[in-house]
Amino acid sequence: MKLVHPSPRQTATIVQAMYAVVSAAGRMSPQPLEADCIAAIQRHLLRIEHPLAGAPGPLPGDLADILNTPELRLMTVRILAMLPVIDRRVLPEKVRVVDEAAARLGVEEVGLRILRYASRGRYRRVSLLMAKRFIAWWSPVGKARLRDWVRFMWWMVPRLHGPRMARMNREMRSRFQGLAMLPQGSFGRTLYDFFGEHEIPLPGEPRGVPWVMHEVYHVICEYGVSLEGKLLLTAFSGSSLEDTCLDQLLFGLLSYHAGKQLVGGVVSERILQPDDYFRAMARGAGVNVNLAKGWDFWDYVEIPACELRSRYNLPPISQEERDSVSVFNALLTGPGYSTSIAA
Secondary structure (H helix, E strand, O other), X not given: OOOOOOOXXXXXXXXXXXXXXXXXXXXXXXXXXXXXXXXHHHHHOOOXXXXXXXXXXXXXXXXXXXXXXXXXXXXXXXXXXXXXXXXXXXXXXXXXXXXXXXXXXXXXXXXXXXXXXXXXXXXXXXXXXXXHHHHHHHOOOOOOOHHHHHHHHHHOOHHHOOHHHHHHHHHHHHHHHHHHHOOOOEHHHHHHHHHHHOOOOOOOOOOOOOOXXXXXXXXXXXXXXXXXXXXXXXXXXXXXXXXXXXXXHHHHHHHHOXXXXXXXXXXXXXXXXXXXXXXXXHHHHOOOOOOOOOOOHHHHOOOEHHHHHHHOOOOOXXXXXXXXOOOOOOOEOEOOOOOOOOO
16 A cells, blocks of 8 residues: 655545544534544544544535545545444545545545445455455456356365375475574564464464465564554555555454454454554555565575565564563464465
């Protein structure tokens, strides 16, 4: 997600648009958490030292005239799309304001379909759409064909594998076990230790998942596996991506803040801390490499983890942040499984 630094006039317009969403165009009063989120968005995403105040009301009439670049329009629509989830109700009245803003700005974003389904309580549709987009990304042809669904499910269930795949799994396990021989503090050793500390089977082991990018993101951004850490991880990963930006952001907000069951595993409610969340988004948006495509972590396993973060323009988190997101209580589908971003 590309962050654009708006002018003062553009900032005021975006702030009024945010208040239009949380007030359903002036038909309801914003909740305190929504106002806090709007202020945090200004601080961390719009980079405004002293956030502007706003008031309930409709979208600005000159929205499209003032927000006059494609990058600024896309960023604004993505920010607006998160706001209906903040009150955990995902009200259709608020989603309609987001849709109106997107139409005026000429922005088409698949994440808006996710938001519409959620506003109607159609969470199975949300899960299916997210899964379809993931399989399409994973497919060699960029489409979620039936054969891609079947191949993916087969790959994820090791007991269905024949002798050839079983041999490949053993080779994969052996390679990952070799990370234990790297120096302490190296990226590869830090990743290996993350698996061990949280009792996650290595790829290639009987209950292991043949991908590591979910764990790689944990190590890179330093957010632990607590519920708070999971929410911040989705903020970080979503803002670091373009194609699936809102997929990641809305998945995290719906699952870990609004308490909606999209996949098997732990969900939670009311854990969003505005400054922590939008700071995590800013960290992800500032990363100067696409970790999801064309990046092979094996090329970097010997580099110190702290050096790699610096190379990718990723500032370290504070000790206070580290302590708040390091409690072991929220692996996505229970001990031993990791089913988020794939490499």
